[in-house]
Amino acid sequence: MSEGPQGVSRYTTGARINHWITAISLVLLALSGLALFHPSLFFLTHLFGGGQATRAIHPWIGVVLAVSFLGMFIRFAALNMWNKDDTVWMKNLGKVINNQDEGLPELGKYNAGQKLVFWGQSILIVLLFASGIVLWDVYFEDMTSVDQKRLAAVAHALCAIGAILIWIVHVYAAIWVKGTLRAMTRGTVSGGWAWKHHRKWLREETRKS
Amino acid sequence: MATLQSLDIRRRSASTEAPPQIRKGGVEVAKLIDVSKCIGCKACQTACLTWNDLREPVGVTDGVYDNPRDLTPTSWTVMKFAEVETGPDLEWLIRKDGCMHCDDPGCLKACPAPGAIVQYTNGIVDFVSENCIGCGYCVKGCPFNVPRISKLDRKAYKCTLCSDRVAVGQAPACAKACPTQAIYFGSKEDMKVHAEGRIADLKSRGYKNAGLYDPPGVGGTHVMYVLHHADKPMLYSGLPENPRISPLVGVWKGVMKPLSLAAIAFAGAFGFLHYITKGPNEVAESDERKAAELTGGRGA
Ligand code: SF4
Numbered sequence: 001m002s003e004g005p006q007g008v009s010r011y012t013t014g015a016r017i018n019h020w021i022t023a024i025s026l027v028l029l030a031l032s033g034l035a036l037f038h039p040s041l042f043f044l045t046h047l048f049g050g051g052q053a054t055r056a057i058h059p060w061i062g063v064v065l066a067v068s069f070l071g072m073f074i075r076f077a078a079l080n081m082w083n084k085d086d087t088v089w090m091k092n093l094g095k096v097i098n099n100q101d102e103g104l105p106e107l108g109k110y111n112a113g114q115k116l117v118f119w120g121q122s123i124l125i126v127l128l129f130a131s132g133i134v135l136w137d138v139y140f141e142d143m144t145s146v147d148q149k150r151l152a153a154v155a156h157a158l159c160a161i162g163a164i165l166i167w168i169v170h171v172y173a174a175i176w177v178k179g180t181l182r183a184m185t186r187g188t189v190s191g192g193w194a195w196k197h198h199r200k201w202l203r204e205e206t207r208k209s
Numbered sequence: 210m211a212t213l214q215s216l217d218i219r220r221r222s223a224s225t226e227a228p229p230q231i232r233k234g235g236v237e238v239a240k241l242i243d244v245s246k247c248i249g250c251k252a253c254q255t256a257c258l259t260w261n262d263l264r265e266p267v268g269v270t271d272g273v274y275d276n277p278r279d280l281t282p283t284s285w286t287v288m289k290f291a292e293v294e295t296g297p298d299l300e301w302l303i304r305k306d307g308c309m310h311c312d313d314p315g316c317l318k319a320c321p322a323p324g325a326i327v328q329y330t331n332g333i334v335d336f337v338s339e340n341c342i343g344c345g346y347c348v349k350g351c352p353f354n355v356p357r358i359s360k361l362d363r364k365a366y367k368c369t370l371c372s373d374r375v376a377v378g379q380a381p382a383c384a385k386a387c388p389t390q391a392i393y394f395g396s397k398e399d400m401k402v403h404a405e406g407r408i409a410d411l412k413s414r415g416y417k418n419a420g421l422y423d424p425p426g427v428g429g430t431h432v433m434y435v436l437h438h439a440d441k442p443m444l445y446s447g448l449p450e451n452p453r454i455s456p457l458v459g460v461w462k463g464v465m466k467p468l469s470l471a472a473i474a475f476a477g478a479f480g481f482l483h484y485i486t487k488g489p490n491e492v493a494e495s496d497e498r499k500a501a502e503l504t505g506g507r508g509a
Contacts, residue, residue: 008504036321036344038466039223051322051342052363077311097483101489107333137345137358154315157461161469172480177490191500192492206504 007188008205010109010118018071018186025065026167033160059136066129074120080108080119085200086112106199117170124163131156213442220328222320235330239397240307240370240381242409243435244445245416246391248476249274249303253383253392257286260371260382280306283360285368287382289446303447304434305383305392308355308368310334312428315454316365316461319350325365332397332431333370337410341365350462352452368432400433407435426453 011019011031032054035044048054085105088113092104096113110118134144143194144152174180179193194202211232216232258265263283270276274290281287286307291299314334317326325340326347336347347356356365371381379385379505380394394402404421411419420439423429434448444449 036342037319037469039225039323039468040225042321042323045342055344055363066455069253088400095486135345137343138363141345143356146349146354149345150455150461153346154457154461154465157465157469162473164473168473168476168480172483175489176480176484179492184302186358190492190497191496192497192502195500195503196492196496202500202503 007190008194008202009187010183010189011187013187015075016184016187018068018075022031022068025061025068028061029058029065030164030167032061037157040103059132062129062132066125069125076118080115082115086115101196107197107201109198110200111197113173118164120166121163124159124166127159128156128163145190213401217330218327219330219440221318221322221324222326232330232393237360238375238395238431239332239417240384240402240432241393241400241404241435242432243391243393244302244304245407245435245437246389247303247305248389249290250388251288252284252386252388253305254284254288256382256386258284261285264465280355280357282357282366285366291446292445295442302445304448306371306446308334308432309353310370310431312430312475313454315350315427316347316353318454319346319458321346330370331375333372333375335369335372336367338363338364350454350458352454397431404433404435410438422448424452426451
């Protein structure tokens with residue numbers, strides 16, 4: 001698939017649904033998790049029907065996220081393998097941040113920043129899932145010791161903060177780089193967007209069609 | 210209860226508001242358990258169930274006196290029997306287990322629900338069940354492994370030190386029931402003085418390591434023990450030698466909270482500043498033209 005009059009196809013309908021399930025569960029997890037993390041944010045439990053309900057529902061949203069993210073991982077892992085261009089791109093991060101593209105290598109479907117977001121979230125979600133199970137007393141209380149639970153609590157909070165920070169980078173990139181969001185809302189990007197940001201990918205897509 | 214005694218609250222879990230401080234001169238209370246006088250009759254255990262109107266479900270016996278085997282959501286105190294060989298002697302060390310009412314309570318520190326755990330100015334640490342969300346963080350915060358979450362209602366339970374009785378000038382139910390007066394109750398100061406007498410007596414009878422268990426790692430406790438072997442508290446069914454709030458819990462509930470929120474706020478602020486200083490990254494007309502050339506005009 002390359003491009004029609006609407007632009008270059010970037011995400012299939014399945015990929016977009018998969019992405020938005022992940023996105024919504026991640027936001028809900030962040031809100032309910034932060035509510036139980038800091039007393040000043042406990043008021044967020046009202047969004048979920050109170051403290052008890054928040055405590056009960058948070059792990060279930062986690063299960064949805066884990067399954068959904070696994071789908072994303074299977075879809076996109078191969079496209080996120082690191083290559084030499086990524087190292088060059090990272091060295092030019094200063095330019096990227098300053099909106100200058102000269103000297104940047106032509107890129108495939110993802111740039112190094114996107115790949116780091118992908119791998120960062122992949123690792124953190126595995127850790128969050130594992131530590132989350134240890135903290136899910138309703139079902140798994142008797143399977144771990146108190147010391148393991150303490151470690152899990154600290155690891156869970158640390159990883160969650162990491163995931164939230166990466167999420168901020170991810171969302172901001174979509175706001176900053178104009179023309180990006182429609183890839184996830186409509187599934188396509190403009191030819192110019194593909195040329196500017198992912199030229200190698202555009203060439204491949206053109207060759208394929 | 211929490212509202213009626215609000216002037217007597219020293220600390221409240223997960224609360225950023227300062228507690229009232231106008232009332233001064235309250236007395237700190239303590240329960241003193243003289244392990245050397247305990248005969249293991251479990252009258253205190255029964256009194257606890259009776260006063261709090263709780264019933265321990267019928268369990269199984271597995272050949273030891275401990276019954277139930279450990280603290281449960283309904284049994285807030287349990288007698289722990291340890292057979293210990295000290296030199297040529299076999300000693301039967303019986304310890305009444307339960308909440309120690311730490312002066313620096315780990316449960317309260319860990320609890321994320323505002324007001325689910327309070328510490329009164331008299332030192333009693335109490336769970337306010339209506340505010341409890343059943344997350345089990347108190348279990349992780351406790352250095353003595355005391356709170357239990359009920360499978361029935363997912364609420365945390367433990368000894369209240371009979372805060373309701375104490376509030377009206379009564380001693381805890383267990384202290385009232387003990388037939389050998391192994392459980393004393395009064396001001397912490399008086400209890401320490403009384404303990405000294407008991408320790409001197411024990412020493413005169415050959416227990417040269419007799420002493421008071423009031424561990425400083427948790428700021429002292431409002432439940433103290435007189436032990437014949439105060440140098441080896443572990444002998445008493447694993448009473449911790451130097452209990453303190455786990456450093457992991459300290460980090461989790463300490464520096465991590467402000468630092469994390471600061472990091473999130475910083476990331477947001479950085480994005481905002483970047484946008485207003487560097488502006489958006491936009492696709493130029495020339496990019497569209499070049500793309501169209503490449504794709505043979507089939508592009509958008
Ligand atoms: S389970 Fe413990 S930590 Fe959690 S809300 Fe209840 S009292 Fe607080």
